[in-house]
Amino acid sequence: MADVQLRDLKKSFGSVDVIHGVDLSIESGEFAVFVGPSGCGKSTLLRLVAGLEEASGGTVAIGSEDVTRVEPADRGVAMVFQSYALYPHMTVEENMGFGLKMTGANPEMVRERVHKAAEILHLEQLLQRKPKQLSGGQRQRVAIGRAIVREPKVFLFDEPLSNLDAELRVKMRLEIAKLHNDLGATMIYVTHDQVEAMTLADKIVVLRAGRIEQAGAPLDLYSDPDNLFVAGFIGSPKMNFLRGTVTASGNGTATIALNDFDGTSASVPMSGTLKRDTPVLMGIRPEHFSTDGSASLETRIEVIEDLGGVSYGYSGADTDEPLTIALGENHGIKPGQAITARFDPDRAMLFEPDSERRIR
Amino acid sequence: MSDTVGTKSALSWAVHLSVAALVLLWLFPTVGLLISSFRTADQISASGWWASLSTSEQVIQVRTGGRDAARQEDGVFVVEGNILTDAEDAPGAVELVSYGVSSRAVSAYEIGETAEFGDGETLTLNADGTYLYTSVEEPGRRGQRVFVTALLPPDFTTQNYQTVLFSGTGQDNMAKAFFNTLTVVIPATIIPILIAAFAAYALAWMEFPGRALLIAAVVGLLVVPLQLALIPLLQLHNAVGIGKGYLGVWLAHTGFGLPLAIYLLRNYMVGLPRDIIENARVDGATDFQIFVRIILPLSFPALASFAIFQFLWTWNDLLVALVFLIDATGETTVMTRQIVELLGTRGGNWEILATAAFVSISVPLAVFFAMQRYLVRGLLAGSVK
Numbered sequence: 001m002a003d004v005q006l007r008d009l010k011k012s013f014g015s016v017d018v019i020h021g022v023d024l025s026i027e028s029g030e031f032a033v034f035v036g037p038s039g040c041g042k043s044t045l046l047r048l049v050a051g052l053e054e055a056s057g058g059t060v061a062i063g064s065e066d067v068t069r070v071e072p073a074d075r076g077v078a079m080v081f082q083s084y085a086l087y088p089h090m091t092v093e094e095n096m097g098f099g100l101k102m103t104g105a106n107p108e109m110v111r112e113r114v115h116k117a118a119e120i121l122h123l124e125q126l127l128q129r130k131p132k133q134l135s136g137g138q139r140q141r142v143a144i145g146r147a148i149v150r151e152p153k154v155f156l157f158d159e160p161l162s163n164l165d166a167e168l169r170v171k172m173r174l175e176i177a178k179l180h181n182d183l184g185a186t187m188i189y190v191t192h193d194q195v196e197a198m199t200l201a202d203k204i205v206v207l208r209a210g211r212i213e214q215a216g217a218p219l220d221l222y223s224d225p226d227n228l229f230v231a232g233f234i235g236s237p238k239m240n241f242l243r244g245t246v247t248a249s250g251n252g253t254a255t256i257a258l259n260d261f262d263g264t265s266a267s268v269p270m271s272g273t274l275k276r277d278t279p280v281l282m283g284i285r286p287e288h289f290s291t292d293g294s295a296s297l298e299t300r301i302e303v304i305e306d307l308g309g310v311s312y313g314y315s316g317a318d319t320d321e322p323l324t325i326a327l328g329e330n331h332g333i334k335p336g337q338a339i340t341a342r343f344d345p346d347r348a349m350l351f352e353p354d355s356e357r358r359i360r
Numbered sequence: 361m362s363d364t365v366g367t368k369s370a371l372s373w374a375v376h377l378s379v380a381a382l383v384l385l386w387l388f389p390t391v392g393l394l395i396s397s398f399r400t401a402d403q404i405s406a407s408g409w410w411a412s413l414s415t416s417e418q419v420i421q422v423r424t425g426g427r428d429a430a431r432q433e434d435g436v437f438v439v440e441g442n443i444l445t446d447a448e449d450a451p452g453a454v455e456l457v458s459y460g461v462s463s464r465a466v467s468a469y470e471i472g473e474t475a476e477f478g479d480g481e482t483l484t485l486n487a488d489g490t491y492l493y494t495s496v497e498e499p500g501r502r503g504q505r506v507f508v509t510a511l512l513p514p515d516f517t518t519q520n521y522q523t524v525l526f527s528g529t530g531q532d533n534m535a536k537a538f539f540n541t542l543t544v545v546i547p548a549t550i551i552p553i554l555i556a557a558f559a560a561y562a563l564a565w566m567e568f569p570g571r572a573l574l575i576a577a578v579v580g581l582l583v584v585p586l587q588l589a590l591i592p593l594l595q596l597h598n599a600v601g602i603g604k605g606y607l608g609v610w611l612a613h614t615g616f617g618l619p620l621a622i623y624l625l626r627n628y629m630v631g632l633p634r635d636i637i638e639n640a641r642v643d644g645a646t647d648f649q650i651f652v653r654i655i656l657p658l659s660f661p662a663l664a665s666f667a668i669f670q671f672l673w674t675w676n677d678l679l680v681a682l683v684f685l686i687d688a689t690g691e692t693t694v695m696t697r698q699i700v701e702l703l704g705t706r707g708g709n710w711e712i713l714a715t716a717a718f719v720s721i722s723v724p725l726a727v728f729f730a731m732q733r734y735l736v737r738g739l740l741a742g743s744v745k
Contacts, residue, residue, distance in 0.1 A: 073644035
């Protein structure tokens with residue numbers, strides 16, 4: 001167990017800068033999730049920690065020891081790959097013991113540790129099988145077991161569940177969460193799936209284009225995002241952004257007139273003041289629409305997705321940014337029906353349209 | 361829809377027909393050679409190998425007993441006996457069809473019929489080979505010549521192999537050439553694979569400056585004809601004191617085989633999943649351990665397929681052996697060279713040539729049949745993921 005400190009970490013491939021100076025602290029025993037869209041550099045950042053990529057600048061420290069120029073094997077990390085990366089010609093037992101064997105541990109100890117890890121992951125029956133005789137979920141467990149056997153300071157997961165089907169993914173997600181609780185080890189986990197991030201993480205690190213947009217506890221990011229990107233990325237379905245204009249501000253609120261909804265205005269909490277007629281974006285999550293909200297807007301529901309416990313209505317489904325509204329159970333609304341959607345303006349957020357920053 | 365089905369079946373017919381054609385093209389000479397190698401010179405000159413598999417009608421020349429076997433009865437010389445078994449070189453029990461006493465009419469008489477010919481000579485030949493020969497004059501010392509047309513069952517001999525492999529006399533002796541060829545081929549297969557496997561790993565997975573140039577150079581060397589290097593290389597060998605000999609031919613085969621070996625193996629290794637190698641690196645394996653524990657076992661199909669190639673063409677090689685190995689003493693002659701010499705000295709003895717040829721192709725055949733799945737898999741594995 002050790003903490004991980006990234007200081008001004010940079011990586012460029014040739015003339016292309018991929019990581020632009022990342023500063024990040026991951027506490028000992030913390031489960032950190034790097035999340036972001038494809039190509040945001042989250043995997044590269046993980047590989048920098050693993051030592052599979054050489055940093056172009058800055059430092060990586062694991063357990064207060066600077067490992068920026070240290071070989072991957074000597075960093076005390078273990079990595080689980082998206083493709084499992086099992087050695088196809090070895091049995092499960094050999095796969096799991098390979099790392100220890102390479103360090104010259106005696107066979108008795110390797111056996112013991114492998115069997116212990118197999119027990120944790122319920123792999124005892126499969127130890128003599130070859131990877132091709134295993135199902136996807138079993139292979140992923142072997143890959144995780146291989147990491148456990150080495151008792152690393154830091155576990156690194158590179159999209160480990162992406163190759164699994166939806167049901168298995170949920171199951172493995174729980175197993176990984178349980179594993180983290182049992183082992184209490186520092187884990188860094190890369191995913192593009194924000195549900196995985198929300199459910200697993202102690203700390204979510206949202207990345208975009210090689211920069212950290214925001215890092216923090218999942219619920220902090222959900223309820224208090226720093227900018228438009230984080231607000232849109234965290235939460236499912238995505239937050240609605242409605243164009244508006246400031247009509248008044250002061251006393252901890254700003255009154256916003258929504259451009260696309262005639263006569264609708266809402267008093268959104270914020271400190272400070274905004275000039276009248278300033279254009280803003282008001283963000284409101286679909287699940288924050290409710291029947292007892294003090295603000296309301298008139299819209300026409302075009303598409304309804306009934307998911308059972310919750311239903312979502314979409315307005316402007318053919319536009320880039322449809323308005324999504326959570327409807328309660330037994331909502332009784334038909335597609336094409338005009339409704340008055342009520343929401344609590346206290347839960348809305350304001351953003352600057354140009355800089356995309358949050359107006360607090 | 362019916363169109364596509366139609367073209368598909370036409371195409372598969374074309375495939376089947378061309379496969380059948382290839383199989384026949386390969387099978388006819390090989391089987392012919394095999395069968396011919398088990399036949400005597402007489403059989404080969406009398407009929408084709410395809411006739412040897414079934415009962416065939418042949419005219420055999422035999423003789424009755426001569427003066428010594430004759431007895432006199434009533435002033436007539438009588439000889440009795442069995443024409444098929446009496447003489448040492450007699451054909452043994454065969455089914456007789458007809459016979460004759462003149463080379464101009466070899467089947468003039470039915471079996472059991474009495475032939476009258478010459479100056480009061482008669483001959484009666486029965487189906488079991490017994491005969492009764494009478495002559496007014498005293499028979500010659502060697503007896504009467506008789507041509508019998510007989511149905512001969514398929515008959516094969518291993519005599520040719522004994523001649524070629526075990527006779528131990530000079531030019532016929534393929535056994536020595538066989539072991540010489542093995543002495544050339546085994547190291548000439550193993551050495552390039554060892555070198556190429558290391559080189560291929562480095563070119564596929566280790567970062568170092570000039571790697572791309574090296575790969576380009578290897579690809580460039582693929583198209584250089586080896587004949588270009590024969591003379592300069594031999595001069596080099598002579599200059600450094602290797603001269604002509606096994607070491608020289610091993611080095612030459614190694615050098616000529618390396619470009620393709622490196623190219624094939626590198627292409628195969630570069631297609632191995634990067635994650636596996638990176639994982640091994642995180643697991644603490646050194647480059648050498650990764651090579652030995654991960655890359656080599658996973659590259660086995662490619663290694664095997666190249667080994668088969670290298671084995672086959674060093675086995676069949678004549679040019680390189682002539683230039684780098686075979687000296688004036690002829691002690692180190694290889695099989696290809698031995699067959700060339702046989703063509704000169706035993707050009708008419710097809711049975712010896714066929715046997716020598718079959719001895720030469722037997723090992724490639726065995727290798728091919730034993731390893732064919734690696735050959736196919738290795739070839740495909742490089743191109744298709």
